[in-house]
Amino acid sequence: MALAGRDKADYKREYMRRRRNGPAKPATCSFCDEPGSSDRLLVGDADTIICEACVTLAVARIAEARR
């Protein structure tokens, strides 16, 4: 059974596009755009990702606002 709206040609186009563009860009923080590393863990899903440094900054800002 074919998925709604997609046929074999769509999959072939997607395959060729991925071959042309190479592997997907590595994930980066949605806030500072830095990639993840062993010192900078990334947390999130495919749409929104936040890194350890931005979480630390956000926690400090919230703590300051609550003071």
Ligand SMILES: [Zn+2]
């Ligand atoms: Zn970040």
